[in-house]
Amino acid sequence: MKIKLNAIAPLLVIVIVCAGQPFAQGAKNPATNYPALVSASEIKGTHVKNLQNQDLGQIEEVLIEPDAGLVRFVVLEVGGFLGLGATKVAVPWTAFQISQEGKKPKWVLEADKEKLKNAPKVEGKSYQRLYSRADAEPVFVYWKITWIEPAP
Amino acid sequence: MNTTETKTGAATLLAASEIKGTKVTNFQNQEIGDIDEVLIEPDMGQVRFAVLSVGGFLGLGSTKVAVPWQSFQIVNERGRMKYLLDATKERLEKAPRVEGRNYERLYPAESAEPIFVYWDVEWVAQPETATR
Numbered sequence: 001m002k003i004k005l006n007a008i009a010p011l012l013v014i015v016i017v018c019a020g021q022p023f024a025q026g027a028k029n030p031a032t033n034y035p036a037l038v039s040a041s042e043i044k045g046t047h048v049k050n051l052q053n054q055d056l057g058q059i060e061e062v063l064i065e066p067d068a069g070l071v072r073f074v075v076l077e078v079g080g081f082l083g084l085g086a087t088k089v090a091v092p093w094t095a096f097q098i099s100q101e102g103k104k105p106k107w108v109l110e111a112d113k114e115k116l117k118n119a120p121k122v123e124g125k126s127y128q129r130l131y132s133r134a135d136a137e138p139v140f141v142y143w144k145i146t147w148i149e150p151a152p
Numbered sequence: 153m154n155t156t157e158t159k160t161g162a163a164t165l166l167a168a169s170e171i172k173g174t175k176v177t178n179f180q181n182q183e184i185g186d187i188d189e190v191l192i193e194p195d196m197g198q199v200r201f202a203v204l205s206v207g208g209f210l211g212l213g214s215t216k217v218a219v220p221w222q223s224f225q226i227v228n229e230r231g232r233m234k235y236l237l238d239a240t241k242e243r244l245e246k247a248p249r250v251e252g253r254n255y256e257r258l259y260p261a262e263s264a265e266p267i268f269v270y271w272d273v274e275w276v277a278q279p280e281t282a283t284r
Contacts (some may be wrong), residue, residue: 032195036256040168040190062168064190064199069221071197072165093197105194128164 032137034098034105048076048096048107056081056116057110060088063127070148073130073139079115089119090130092145119143162226162233175237176204176224182237184209187217191255201258201267204237206244217247218272220263247271 029053046059061075073090097108112121120139122130130136133149140147185206193200196225202279208214225236227275239247248249250258250265258264 034194036192036194036259037200038194039253039255040192043192044169062192063165064168064171066162066164066166066226069199071192073200088206090207098194125167127167131163131165 005039014098022064032098034093034100038098038105039108046105046107048109050109050111054081055079056111059107061127062093063090063130065131072136075122075127081113081116084113084117089116090122090124090139092140092143095143095147103111154174162228164228166226171202174212174233174235178236178237180240182209183207184237184244188242189253190221190268191258193259200264203250203255209241209244212241212245215277216250217244219247220248220271223271232279236259237262 040062043059043062048056048059048063050056057073057076057078062071062079063073063075064070065072071143073098074093076089076091078084078087078089092107095109097110099106099108101131118141130139160169168190169192172185174185176184178184185204187202188205189203190199191203192198193202199221202221202224204219205217205219206212219237223237225238227234229234248270258267261275265275265277
């Protein structure tokens with residue numbers, strides 16, 4: 001019994017720590033502090049920076065899960081950032097920190113070259129592929145965002 | 153969830169840039185206008201409103217109304233999305249209007265909630281939005 005408890009204890013700690021993570025299900029992204037609705041048509045072309053203020057690229061598309069009306073992914077076109085070729089990655093909406101800069105939203109993503117290089121890629125415009133949970137969930141896992149299953 | 157929500161048959165993710173300009177028809181199969189903008193709540197990425205540009209539908213002048221996303225029925229017709237809204241001329245005539253492009257006005261709960269009430273969609277406040 002004692003051995004079992006010892007084996008479980010670290011797991012319990014992990015569970016507790018995870019529960020306190022900012023991206024727990026249903027929680028608001030605490031880094032997002034933009035006091036207005038964002039117009040979808042104005043998002044395209046917006047530049048995204050990382051925490052080191054490097055330009056990662058620009059937003060190519062916003063993908064909406066139709067039933068819940070939740071934005072599932074933002075497709076980020078990674079330019080020649082740090083020598084990476086032009087490539088597109090899908091990133092969950094809540095991975096971004098959106099704040100206000102002047103009258104416009106400022107988009108920040110915590111990502112360095114390594115993180116972007118290994119991120120799940122999007123080929124062409126075959127966004128349908130990202131609809132199924134089997135394809136979408138690993139992207140959430142990669143960006144450490146809790147997967148929220150749309151209401152049935 | 154809310155009482156009026158209808159499950160869409162879209163079965164795909166919708167690309168925001170392709171929604172703009174999409175025609176919307178009512179349950180009587182009348183074309184009532186097209187979608188001008190999609191407004192997203194930034195914290196969770198919840199689509200709050202679709203701004204519907206009501207054309208000369210049934211003699212109404214060109215006018216814009218904000219409609220909660222959940223009011224639309226989205227049907228996948230062989231890969232093309234068809235947007236349906238339960239809206240007669242009467243209902244559109246009395247619907248809350250949007251003037252210009254000052255969509256900021258639609259963010260606070262006191263402006264947004266009456267629109268949800270009008271379209272019979274349950275208002276779900278974002279946890280922090282109301283207090284800001």
